[in-house]
Amino acid sequence: MKQTVMWTALPNGVANGKLRLSVFVSPRLEATEAESQSKLQPFTDFVEWPARIAAAQFQVQFGNRPPIAATRVEPNGAEGAADMWRAMINADTFLEPVKLPDWDKRAIRSFSVRNVLTHIKQAYQATAIQSPTVVPKVAPARLQSQPVGRFLGELAPPAAQRTALRTQLDAQLRASPSRALFNPTVDDAGSVKTRGIVATPAGANVPKATASPVAVDFQQVDSFYRPTSYPPRVERVRPPVVAPKLDFHKILSSLGQYPGVLRAVGLVIDLEVPFDAALQGQTTVMVTPTWSPVTATTNVTPRTRCSIGPSQFVAQPRADSDIANGMLKLNDDTRFEVGQVDVDGAAIKAMTAAEEAQSGEADEEKNAALPSLRSAGIWVARVNRAHQVATVTLPRLATQNVQLVNLADKKAGQVDDLYAEDVTRGYRVDVLDEDAGQWRSLCQRVGEYHFRNTDVGVNRKLNLEDEGWVSSAAAESTEEDDDDLYVHEVLFTWGGWSMAAPRPMRALPQEGTPKAKPAEYGLETSFMPKPGSLPRLRFGHSYRMRVRVVDLAGNSVPPDSADASAASDPVEYARHEPVSTPILTPRADLAKSPGETLERMVIRTYNEVPAKDNQPSPEACERHVAPPKTSESMAEWHAKFDSDAGMKGDAATYKLIIDNDGSLKEVEEAEQLELPYLPDPLAIGATIRSVQIDVAPGPEDEVVKVPYDGDWPDWQPFRIRIVEERGDGGKGAEFYKSQRRLVIPVPKAEIAEIWLSSYVDEPEVPNLGVYRWTVEGLAAPAIRKAALQPAQLRQVRRQLSTPTESAQAAQAVKLEAPKVQQMQLVSTAVLKGIHWMVTPYRKITLVHAVQQPLVTPDLTDLKTLKGFGNTYATLEDKFPISGKSTIKVDVLSEWDEPIDPLSEPTWRTLKGKAHVVELPVQYGDTEIVMGSPQEPAAPGGVRTFTPIRAMGVPMM
Structure with missing residues (x-):
């Protein structure tokens, strides 16, 4: 059997004149075929891990300097480590063979959140301006006649074109060595802020489709949520979803959510070494353990690149990294997008609306109301994340796995130096409400950990206050024929609550989610936010986001840091949902x-x-x-x-x-x-x-x-x-x-x-997202040209969306008169409550x-004209009607006709009747004229019928 343990050094700041670091312990256990492969029992060291690690000592080496002895820092809850470990892991714990993932060989599907949002925003801006008070109508044959039609037409091109585009993009995705697409950023002409230029990396797999950018971007959304490139199979009854069985390695992996537990059971060891001014600058740090394993062990001790200063000891990021000073560079808009609209929901609804608009007869007009939007909280997305994962993250991970296997097999080789990106586990999110002026963590929590396993006689609780973390993982399809990875660009969304503790409510179980048995793996957890730690998410408030990088041990820049150098620009939270009809x-x-x-x-x-x-x-x-x-x-x-x-x-x-x-x-x-x-x-x-x-x-x-x-x-x-x-x-x-x-x-x-x-109410109008989009879209070119400072830009944006101050803002940026008039028209409609995109x-x-017509037709001046030899007569007259209460007028004829049959002794009168004509009436008609062709056209409300012929009716 093989026992490999990696001891990763993780820089953790400076305190009281000492450098602090953590050691993250990651074992890899492999049983041989002759040994039991289903139990942990042969690996005695990890059956009794807390006892083994308790006596371990560590030396720390910086660069090529001599190693120095480190002092261990005892964690909270360590006195019960043996019981906590036994509750989760013991000799009967399942152990399965280690399988290296093949993620680097699989295609990665994603879509550009930024581009899709830009397309949606531009369509809504144009429609809100051109059709503010009436839902526009489109016909499939005339989609190009107005902005909403062009947008919907690009979203859902004809079936043959759509299939060809999907096939083309799929082929390009799989043919590329990276197996991921790189989407260049489209220009957001309706934005008041000029974005940085996103450079296209050499060899990037840029979509080469001849379709429009809108069609290409939305096709990727369609492939992400509706992957239909695989042949349909016979419908079958799917087996019930069951909770996966976790083995030793997966149990340890799941504990990564709980840094306090990792420390308590000895999977993370905190160390301190004296600060030496000679260490300042960029170097490497490595830890070497001294311990006495029972099983022959391969100890892997990689070097971690780090930066050291009087108040700084952090892992060093690579060149051109997303990380700076332990935080994500949210201030770099070529890397990150911060938004608030539910882009996924908006895109899916827009595609559905596009398909509906193009159904039916070519000339059949139908309402083309753009779907309602939804404010989703504030989210952060990594631009072109799929490309980054495919070309950077997964290849590095594959290389590290191969190096570890080689070391375990005693083959030549070593583990590459680790950088900050390699030891990142997730993120901690901070929010600054500019009205409050204080950074607040969304991840501070109070946790209760209940270790319970009746089989080994453990029932113990541990209470800890710490910070959780968030991450965004790749997803896999449940279809057997689909081995693609699905990677969303949004890293996280803040919806007004903690990101590390659930809301205090009783949630309905999610359909299809297997229900785990209580304490099945010996640990039950419950969390609540640290009292008083959370900010409030409110419409009209302006927020900045900050993301602290969390390493494998759960370390990060502390939440009370004042560093805002990598924080996002302010985002004013707005309501994008329409105000529904009464x-x-x-x-x-x-x-x-x-x-x-x-x-x-x-x-x-x-x-x-x-x-x-x-x-x-x-x-x-x-x-x-x-x-x-x-x-x-x-x-x-x-x-x-x-x-x-x-x-x-x-x-x-x-x-x-x-x-x-x-x-x-x-x-x-x-x-x-x-x-x-x-x-x-x-x-x-x-x-x-x-x-x-x-x-x-x-x-x-x-x-x-x-x-x-x-x-x-x-x-x-x-x-x-x-x-x-x-x-x-x-x-x-x-x-x-x-x-x-x-x-x-x-x-x-x-x-x-x-x-x-x-x-x-008028004071709430500036908080309406669609209205704000519209007025900013009108003023965007002028604002860009004005090159305002950040503080001026925020003031102008707020004034633009405030009807009573919009004229002042328009004057400040020298907005053209026609656009000022359009802005006033939109503002008037919104204030009246008749702008259908805001108040449908x-x-x-x-x-x-x-029950019957309000005016009785009466032929008072009927004239009959009969030509020589004709068998019919032409009728002329005019009479009032009530078109609002009349559908039609029937002209009937009754007459007395004298006849003198030779077979009868005397003459007599024959009574006759006939239906002459039916005159249709439209709503609003007030008079009917039965006239000759020479009469002039009748005015509105008067319906003229010419000529009216009476056939088969005797004319005396």
Whole structure:
């Protein structure tokens, strides 16, 4: 059997005049075929590891200097190390043969988060400007006629082109030695900030497709989430997902999440050596253990590149690294992108919308509303991460694995020097709320570790306060024929809570996730954030992100460091979700009113005789109008649970949340609704927009804004009530505040349409992400040309998105007059609540039905013209009609015809009748003219039919 142990030296700063470092112990155990390969028992040293390592001593060597003895620093919880180890690992622990991964030989799928976001942003900017008040319509044959159509057309080209593009990109992906694509950054012309130029590395596998950049980038999204390049197989019943069986090596690997446990059981040993000024600068550090293993052991002691100063002892990164001073270079926008929109969801929904827009007949127009966006928190993405992993990370890992195998087999060779990238386990994320002015760690936590194994008689708890860490791993497909790796560019997302402890709530189990048995591997953990450590994520606040690199031992730059040299630029968190339409609820059962639906309100006049045509109808029809529902997290991001001292955590707030988790009933008969849910904090009222049926809507339409009275969350809904006449004799819509009722008169036979949407309070408008995108897109060229300083740029951006200050910002950057007018048009629509991308609308049809036409057609001056020899006559007349209550006019003929048959003694009269013609009527017609071709065209509302022929009707 083979026992190889690697002892990795990890620099860990300077304290009290001493250099601190940690030793990370990583064993690799291999049993021979003649020995048991399923138990740890033969490897006595690791069955009793805490006892073996307790007496070990270490020497530290810097560069070529003589080794010096190091002092061990005892960790918390070490007194119970033997019990904790036995609970997790003992002689019966499963051991499987070590298999070297083949990741460096597998294709890596990914997509450019930055490029996809840029394409989405530009499409939304253009559409928000060109079609602010009405959802645009597109037809498959005319997609290029407007920005939204061009965008959707590029997302979903014809099937043959899409298949060809996928095939081309797949072939290029697999033919390249790197087996990953490198995506050049597209220009974001709508951004107020000029990005650094991302240089294309020599030999990079850049997509060579002839399709547009939009098509290429979104095709990679499609391949990432919908990999269909493999032939379909016969559908089969999949076996249930079971939790994987962890062997000795995987158990140790999983303990990497818990640096305190690693130290307690002796897998990480902290050391100190005296600081010597002669060590300053860049050098290497290596540790040599002195211990007494029972099993013959190959000790591997690699050198770690490091940098030493009076207050610094850190692992040294390679040249052109992402790391500087123990942190990721978030200040370098050629490497990292910081954003807040859910790019994956937006891309998938956009592709679905594109496929829908291109379905149906070529000339069939349909709504082309761009899908709603979602604010996802604040995320950090590594630009072209797949290329980095394929060309840098995986080859280095493969080389290290081969070197270790050679050393274990006593072959010639050595392990290359390690750099900071080689010993990085993950990241710790810090956030600076610029209003608070203090860096706060998102990873500080208080943990309880319960070591329990009844088979070996262990039941012990360990409580530790430390920092967790985050990482972003590669994923694999569950399909047997797909061995590709899937690597997302987003490293992490902060959603307003800890990144190292779960939210305090009862979560539903995720479907398909195997449920592990309690304490199956001897350790149960629970975590909570360190009290008072977390910042608040709120709309309108500006944040900077900082990422500290975590090594194999869990060491990093401390969270109280003031170093912001590698921090990101400020990101002002905005809401990208639209403010949903108000909720409608009927007061009566719609099943009892034929022809009526939720969005089709109907009153009726029962004018079975003309005498009732002028009698007012007593009927009324009502709908409750309530603000849209929101989630607890959205209300939290809007600071609805905050006080001046911070977020409320009292019982009253919790009760407020759980008591407002209901829904409205299908029918609410009460005059005044009480909301059973938390309303959207931005939807302070409803906008009712009067739209004429036969006229294109525009910003000049009549708008009525009705607020929801009261304090959030106890806002008061109101009712829309349609009647024939207002009780006070007034005309037009009127809101009666005391009754919480908007009364809209609908005359007999009228069909009207209103568009219902929410509106936002003006101070909240700057926090609307799509609106901010739009105004910044208009001003971006001018702002870039102005070359503003960072502080000036932040001020101008905030002023641009504030309607009352936008003119001042436009003047400051010398924005052209046409763009100022466009900005004002967009701002006006947003403030009125009629910009569909910010406050989408729903259409409500108002109908006053009648039983019969309100005007009876009457031929009062009928003329008949009959030519010599003709068998027909032409009719001429004109008469009023009510097109709103009439579908058609039938012209009938009745006559008395005298006949004198020879077979009868005397003459007699024969009565006859016939249907002459059917005249179709359109809504809005007021008169029908049956005229000759020589008459001039009739004005609007007058329908002319010429000529009208009466055939088979006697003309006397």
